[in-house]
Amino acid sequence: MADAAESHGGGNEPQRVLEFYSGIGGMRYSLIRAGVKAQVVEAFEINDRANDVYEHNFGHRPYQGNIQCLTAADLDGYGADAWLLSPPCQPYTRQGLQKDTGDARAFSFLQILELMPFLLKPPSLLFVENVVGFETSDTHAKLIEILDRTNFVTQEFILSPLQFGIPYSRPRYFCLAKRKPYSFVNEIWNRQLIQSPGPLYEHFDTAFIEDDLSQEDRHKLLQSCQPIESFLELKNPSNNIEAESATLGKGDDNVCDSLQQYYVPLSLVERWGSAMDVVYPDSKRCCCFTKSYYRYVKGTGSLLATVQPEKRDKASLKEQCLRYFTPREVANIHSFPEDFKFPDHISLKQRYALLGNSLSIAVVAPLLQYLFANPQ
Numbered sequence: 001m002a003d004a005a006e007s008h009g010g011g012n013e014p015q016r017v018l019e020f021y022s023g024i025g026g027m028r029y030s031l032i033r034a035g036v037k038a039q040v041v042e043a044f045e046i047n048d049r050a051n052d053v054y055e056h057n058f059g060h061r062p063y064q065g066n067i068q069c070l071t072a073a074d075l076d077g078y079g080a081d082a083w084l085l086s087p088p089c090q091p092y093t094r095q096g097l098q099k100d101t102g103d104a105r106a107f108s109f110l111q112i113l114e115l116m117p118f119l120l121k122p123p124s125l126l127f128v129e130n131v132v133g134f135e136t137s138d139t140h141a142k143l144i145e146i147l148d149r150t151n152f153v154t155q156e157f158i159l160s161p162l163q164f165g166i167p168y169s170r171p172r173y174f175c176l177a178k179r180k181p182y183s184f185v186n187e188i189w190n191r192q193l194i195q196s197p198g199p200l201y202e203h204f205d206t207a208f209i210e211d212d213l214s215q216e217d218r219h220k221l222l223q224s225c226q227p228i229e230s231f232l233e234l235k236n237p238s239n240n241i242e243a244e245s246a247t248l249g250k251g252d253d254n255v256c257d258s259l260q261q262y263y264v265p266l267s268l269v270e271r272w273g274s275a276m277d278v279v280y281p282d283s284k285r286c287c288c289f290t291k292s293y294y295r296y297v298k299g300t301g302s303l304l305a306t307v308q309p310e311k312r313d314k315a316s317l318k319e320q321c322l323r324y325f326t327p328r329e330v331a332n333i334h335s336f337p338e339d340f341k342f343p344d345h346i347s348l349k350q351r352y353a354l355l356g357n358s359l360s361i362a363v364v365a366p367l368l369q370y371l372f373a374n375p376q
């Protein structure tokens with residue numbers, strides 16, 4: 001991991017990090033990309049398949065148990081400086097029942113929070129990622145109440161990869177917390193919910209930011225993103241499925257040995273076409289890939305037109321040979337590094353599910369860099 005002289009703590013020892021709900025390691029990749037001097041001393045994840053992928057890439061198998069069963073003594077035992085947490089989102093999603101603290105999937109996170117006042121060695125830094133909607137939940141109120149009580153200052157963000165040059169709409173909520181006497185570089189944002197990446201950069205010292213972008217600003221933001229084409233395994237889509245399959249088959253990813261499996265059946269196009277989000281290689285935006293991508297077509301992520309019609313608004317979808325983005329392409333859009341790989345036994349549906357649960361490294365890395373920066 002790259003060294004950062006100005007990182008939190010300033011000493012020579014790397015910061016000791018605990019990664020909760022580690023999934024396929026999006027947080028750990030973000031930490032590496034942030035270049036902070038940190039070491040993940042343990043990761044916690046209940047899902048066997050996710051742990052297979054994590055182990056395959058990092059050579060360490062996360063602690064495979066229920067986070068809800070961890071005690072204050074267990075946590076003190078790690079002597080961690082920082083906790084990174086991306087708890088399950090379902091209790092707070094708009095599509096879900098929004099049962100919030102009443103949802104069993106929220107229990108482990110609430111349990112961890114409630115242990116905080118009893119820790120002999122609480123962390124100095126804390127980072128939480130979740131869906132938009134979390135910020136108005138009872139669980140959020142509990143998080144802020146406990147952080148206040150245990151001497152943390154917080155800054156909260158809602159940010160999307162689109163704000164970092166990635167053509168991907170995946171706004172997410174982030175809570176950054178530092179235990180006093182540590183403080184943020186830009187203290188004027190304490191206790192605020194910020195919707196711009198500006199405060200993450202040291203030179204950004206204005207107290208005013210425009211959260212509500214004008215139409216014109218939104219357009220400029222989209223235009224500044226790279227095109228979808230830059231994230232594709234196949235740069236020149238054509239209708240020649242066999243030729244494309246051969247190209248894909250050269251990779252070491254055995255699931256990708258047939259491009260045929262990525263084409264959307266015409267029966268689905270006929271039935272759900274009007275609800276599909278279709279993008280083109282030159283598009284500067286695509287929709288959030290969820291864990292149900294490939295299992296359902298409606299609202300789970302964008303589909304790629306492999307045949308470019310002359311007039312997009314008039315062309316029939318059936319002629320555009322729609323295909324799903326491959327797992328590697330979804331990983332690219334999530335800004336995972338090239339050397340990230342799935343072990344062979346992970347099925348296609350599992351790959352999409354694990355990626356859909358993960359996060360955008362392009363967004364989380366600068367947030368972690370800001371969190372770990374230690375102002376003088």
Ligand SMILES: C[S@@+](CC[C@H](N)C(=O)[O-])C[C@H]1O[C@@H](n2cnc3c(N)ncnc32)[C@H](O)[C@@H]1O
Pocket residue numbers: 021022023024025026027044045046047050065066067068086087088089105108354357358359
């Ligand atoms: C939103 S995902 C986080 C994904 C992760 N950040 C990544 O990059 O892949 C939440 C993860 O928490 C795991 N999980 C949910 N409840 C858990 C619990 N009680 N104990 C341990 N892991 C849990 C799920 O299996 C899932 O992988």
